[in-house]
Amino acid sequence: MNEFALIAEILEALAETTAGPGVRVGPGDDASVTSVEADAELISSIDALVADVHFPAAAGAELIGYRALMVSLSDLAAMGARPGLALVALTLSELDVGWVRELARGMARAARDAGVPIVGGNIARGPLTITVSVHGWSPRGTALLRSGAQPGDQIYLTGSLGGAAAALARGDLGACTDAGGLDALQRRYFLPQPRLVAGMALRGVASSAIDVSDGLLQDLAHVCAASAVAAEIHSAQIPVTAGAELSHALSGGDDYELCFTSARVPGDIGVAVTRIGSIVAGSGISLDGRPVSAAGYQHFQ
């Protein structure tokens, strides 16, 4: 089988997710052609997921594919953008057609759940890596940035944290084969639900936002640095996923909830929201009144 036959298999597995009302030309040309949302800005992000660094390569390919697209879409959620399109570059060391088909099926499932077409991609021989580029739309000037937090704002979190890190710490993710067999913590890792609806609902409400991918302390530290403010948070207020520990919620990553700041109490954004602290003048983060370092995951530490 050559690369073109493999691409045909992938396209069959992606099925109708490569098309959509905004897609004029999907996979198969030199580039995709998609329509543009009126009076919007383009929001763009890219993420590379490396086998056994960012996902357990031994796990089921459908789980890996689902997670890869959702993790990337989380960056659009953090900006309050409506997903528009995704591109996927896949490098593979060996040609396991069945595995690739399952990966594409997982991506297709995520594309359906998130309502985003997969309009193009690239396949090449190389160490197993999945790189996803996602693009969306936000009405001009409404994108949620990291840099808008102000002293006096309150700090909020969607959902709960720590579940994915607890599953990682347990060390059994590589044995997971399909969505049906996952327990609650494994679901938090393999089936993240990017807060896309919440992000869009937070336009004009949140003064800043970030998705919690590397750990609450580290990601909140990015907001503080970008906004030139400090954060005071309280461990008793942090919503910890059942089965996880506070340390997982503070320093573990992979939950893909949104952490945002606002001067007013947010209304219904379609997901549970918890206030975890306040923005104050200064720099850095204090937890329960004591300064803490942002001990999240760093790729080259």
Add this chain to the structure above:
Amino acid sequence: MNEFALIAEILEALAETTAGPGVRVGPGDDASVTSVEADAELISSIDALVADVHFPAAAGAELIGYRALMVSLSDLAAMGARPGLALVALTLSELDVGWVRELARGMARAARDAGVPIVGGNIARGPLTITVSVHGWSPRGTALLRSGAQPGDQIYLTGSLGGAAAALARGDLGACTDAGGLDALQRRYFLPQPRLVAGMALRGVASSAIDVSDGLLQDLAHVCAASAVAAEIHSAQIPVTAGAELSHALSGGDDYELCFTSARVPGDIGVAVTRIGSIVAGSGISLDGRPVSAAGYQHFQ
């Protein structure tokens, strides 16, 4: 050094290329925010370049970086799109700050030459791979597709072919360290010039277009398949780069010229254009009157 310090080094090397009139938010947030061209469609492509598969890892990093961005932009040229923005995902197995800085300098040089901002990226530990996602704009309905060739159209080529393949065949690319020391064939490999201006000039003129990345026969075969037509080309008419052989021009890749079809003789598109044959009814390609297979580069053959 952690990943954030490394990112700071990269951003310093990218310098002003991360900004521009259309860039509201560049690197450093969850995603970039860029302005949208009025009445345009979004043209998007992604390419992964794997060390020692798609480039010689031993070569100078500035050359590798320059080539990586230009090769990706060639897909926009093939669509007739104006470049809008680029994103880069870099996976690195070891942390050689000097190498990464040179890579970023090469990308910055290409970004300047092509007039495209690098608005975001991702860095992670993994086998050396450079994945570039490029996006551009084309007035609604004007993008050049592979599927528009018609019997009676003539087949044209920009520039000349075979130089990059001849350099690859010589086997000395890994010893190249910087742009100043390259000979003419090495320049064809490391300093490709995507035909962006020509592509835009071909809007409304070309009935189909593709960039020659995998070899003329293979890429022209894609046009024939997408357009449901056949091509008749003549070896004596194919412009072969000085120092290369006809086989390099026919089956070697990496030149990134445009091959396009048109019912009328194209005017000045800013680069030399040669007529190499005609589109006829049928399927496949004939060279000098005999059918040929599309023996270009296939990644998994």
